[in-house]
Amino acid sequence: xxxxxxxxxxxxxxxxxxxxxxxxxxxxxxxxxxxxxxxxxxxxxxxxxxxxxxxxxxxxxxxxxxxxxxxxxxxxxxxxxxxxxxxxxxxxxxxxxxxxxxxxxxxxxxxxxxxxxxxxxxxxxxxxxxxxxxxxxxxxxxxxxxxxxxxxxxxxxxxxxxxxxxxxxxxxxxxxxxxxxxxxxxxxxxxxxxxxxxxxx
Amino acid sequence: xxxxxxxxxxxxxxxxxxxxxxxxxxxxxxxxxxxxxxxxxxxxxxxxxxxxxxxxxxxxxxxxxxxxxxxxxxxxxxxxxxxxxxxxxxxxxxxxxxxxxxxxxxxxxxxxxxxxxxxxxxxxxxxxxxxxxxxxxxxxxxxxxxxxxxxxxxxxxxxxxxxxxxxxxxxxxxxxxxxxxxxxxxxxxxxxxxxxxxxxxxxxxxxxxxxxxxxxxxxxxxxxxxxxxxxxxxxxxxxxxxxxxxxxxxxxxxxxxxxxxxxxxxxxxxxxx
Numbered sequence: 001x002x003x004x005x006x007x008x009x010x011x012x013x014x015x016x017x018x019x020x021x022x023x024x025x026x027x028x029x030x031x032x033x034x035x036x037x038x039x040x041x042x043x044x045x046x047x048x049x050x051x052x053x054x055x056x057x058x059x060x061x062x063x064x065x066x067x068x069x070x071x072x073x074x075x076x077x078x079x080x081x082x083x084x085x086x087x088x089x090x091x092x093x094x095x096x097x098x099x100x101x102x103x104x105x106x107x108x109x110x111x112x113x114x115x116x117x118x119x120x121x122x123x124x125x126x127x128x129x130x131x132x133x134x135x136x137x138x139x140x141x142x143x144x145x146x147x148x149x150x151x152x153x154x155x156x157x158x159x160x161x162x163x164x165x166x167x168x169x170x171x172x173x174x175x176x177x178x179x180x181x182x183x184x185x186x187x188x189x190x191x192x193x194x195x196x197x198x199x200x201x
Numbered sequence: 202x203x204x205x206x207x208x209x210x211x212x213x214x215x216x217x218x219x220x221x222x223x224x225x226x227x228x229x230x231x232x233x234x235x236x237x238x239x240x241x242x243x244x245x246x247x248x249x250x251x252x253x254x255x256x257x258x259x260x261x262x263x264x265x266x267x268x269x270x271x272x273x274x275x276x277x278x279x280x281x282x283x284x285x286x287x288x289x290x291x292x293x294x295x296x297x298x299x300x301x302x303x304x305x306x307x308x309x310x311x312x313x314x315x316x317x318x319x320x321x322x323x324x325x326x327x328x329x330x331x332x333x334x335x336x337x338x339x340x341x342x343x344x345x346x347x348x349x350x351x352x353x354x355x356x357x358x359x360x361x362x363x364x365x366x367x368x369x370x371x372x373x374x375x376x377x378x379x380x381x382x383x384x385x386x387x388x389x390x391x392x393x394x395x396x397x398x399x400x401x402x403x404x405x406x407x408x409x410x411x412x413x414x415x416x417x418x419x420x421x422x423x424x425x426x427x428x429x430x431x432x433x434x435x436x437x438x439x440x441x442x443x444x445x446x447x448x449x450x451x452x453x454x455x456x457x458x459x460x461x462x463x464x465x466x467x468x469x470x471x472x473x474x
Contacts, residue, residue, distance in 0.1 A: 023215045026364050031329050035357050044353050045345045052340045060457050062318040094465050115222045122258050129254045132236050136219045176468035186443035189414050196406035
């Protein structure tokens with residue numbers, strides 16, 4: 001694994017913080033994270049394509065209430081890292097989407113069990129209110145670390161499988177992968193049309 | 202509220218969701234945002250701070266951008282609370298504070314979700330797609346031709362700036378409006394006609410999305426027009442099939458992600474057999 005892929009994963013884990021934990025400047029959106037991360041790998045058009053496809057594919061899930069959409073940054077990072085390891089984008093993207101879904105599960109679990117840890121902090125904050133900074137900084141650091149480990153794991157696990165598939169899949173199967181890949185923008189645009197439905201004035 | 206205090210709350214509001222959890226949602230975030238204001242307000246009654254913080258650590262959940270209206274309104278209510286000496290009146294004001302926190306967070310969450318996640322985010326996506334296709338940044342092909350860096354970043358910046366200009370304006374103004382609002386103005390929320398704004402944003406979104414569909418279809422087919430009639434027809438049929446599938450799965454409430462994953466596995470396995 002090259003150093004540029006490690007840098008890509010490190011930047012991705014910082015961008016992931018923007019999803020919910022800090023700022024929310026929408027740097028973690030597919031169309032922004034994709035091109036930004038591709039600056040590291042060098043293939044800018046791959047970044048645009050992955051970014052647009054990620055955003056259109058996840059356009060039907062919004063973070064309303066407790067709903068957690070698949071992680072766009074993870075999808076872009078894993079896809080571009082695999083692409084940087086010579087896996088065609090139409091295969092790499094599949095692994096990116098799987099990683100994004102798994103990342104959302106991990107995040108959901110973290111949110112579920114965080115309350116046990118927070119209850120103790122709440123008691124301490126009520127006694128000494130100035131401690132309010134600590135759980136915030138600890139959470140930020142822990143989440144960045146979790147993202148780093150998870151994205152690294154996804155890339156490490158999926159890269160040999162993706163490379164094996166690239167080499168051993170018959171030509172027809174490559175065509176099938178391309179077909180499902182090229183369908184994404186059209187499915188996404190059709191989703192956008194229906195997502196703008198006017199329910200009430 | 203002084204400018205630097207407002208700036209401090211504004212800066213801290215970016216960390217509202219850091220400790221999001223399924224029981225009390227953004228409670229730690231709310232306490233973190235309001236801490237400098239409370240510290241300043243209770244500087245002469247420091248012993249009351251633990252009790253005050255306990256109130257702020259109760260359940261709170263709203264939209265991260267619209268939350269600034271809540272911060273402003275809660276700060277104003279807190280100022281009323283600190284002045285009360287009579288226990289009965291204090292209890293009454295505490296109940297008011299609790300009611301305001303609950304009702305305002307629900308209202309702002311509903312507006313924020315519809316405006317920012319439901320309208321502005323997809324609108325800025327469409328804006329970026331239009332800019333990219335207009336600049337010949339073709340993302341519809343399997344292997345797109347390389348384009349200058351500037352072209353790529355113009356589309357990206359377009360979405361980034363459009364979204365953040367509106368979101369940051371609402372966030373900054375919301376703090377001020379929520380704090381300064383007169384009684385009966387629903388804590389400043391009535392200053393904007395949110396429903397009308399969302400209605401027009403969605404209306405514009407529908408037309409832009411339909412426009413994007415036709416523009417992308419034209420873009421997808423234009424290079425093959427006159428070169429290979431068969432390829433144009435095949436591509437046009439493929440687009441029609443994809444869109445039809447998308448409408449059907451949307452009716453069946455199947456998320457696009459699972460549709461793509463299933464299509465990838467099924468097509469690949471079927472082609473290997």
